[in-house]
Amino acid sequence: MREDDDPIRVIYDASYRRLVGQLYAVCGNRGDxxxxxxxxxxxxxxxxxRFLEMDKPEAWLRTVALNRIRKGWRRGALARRVLSRGTTAPPTADFGLGPDHVxxxxxxxxxxxxxxxxxxxHYVVDLPVATVANELNVAEGxxxxxxxRSRALLADLLSDREGAEHV
Incomplete structure (x- = not known):
């Protein structure tokens, strides 16, 4: 089998950048x-x-990657402080992320x-509420x-940013 014909390589080529963008939105660090x-x-x-038999391999990959991010958060208070302050470098242009995304x-x-x-x-990956509940193992409510709650907090955070830009 040629490397180009490998089904995992095909999935990689189709979803790697999208998954990195989604995980970057979760953790705020492109390297992580x-x-x-x-x-x-x-x-x-x-x-x-087992992977090749899955109906939704990208969802499985996202779950595995999210679990790795969560494991990193549990490793210590220092990692949580650095991630929560958003002190990581902005992404480079090769991911096509503009200032609004950053x-x-x-x-x-x-x-x-x-x-x-x-x-x-829900909003970046565009999963329905029921699917998000299933992936996170929580109730739809x-x-x-x-x-x-996140919309309300983000509205405050982003409106503060806009107000600071217009001063």
Whole structure:
């Protein structure tokens, strides 16, 4: 089999950039997002047969990558402080992320991890509430409450940014 014909390579080519963008929105650090997505693909290769039988391989990859991000957050208070301050370098232009996206990621970095994950899965990844609830293993009402809370917090954070720009 040629490398170009490998089904995992095809999935990688189709979804790597999208997954990195989604995980960047969750964690606020491009390097961590890339590492998490790469680790997810390593797991896909390791569990090749089971991975190739999945109905939604990209959802599985996203879940594995999110779990890696969560594990990093649990490692210590220092990592949580750095991520929550949004002190990471902005992404480079090769991902096509403009200043609005960077501002949104910085604002997302000020949300709690559970609010951030819920927001990104629903609004960035464009998953329905029921699917987000399933991926996060919570009730749909919990997802709706988190979405409402995150929208309110982001509205305040982003309106503060806009007010500062016009001063």
């Amino acid at each position: 997002a890339e590492d998490a997505v790469q680790e997810a693909f390593v797991q896909a290769v390791y569990h090749r047969r 501002a949104l990621v910085a604002a997302l970095g000020r949300l709690t991890p559970v609010l951030r994950e819920t927001f990104v899965l 919990t997802v709706k409450a988190r979405l409402s």
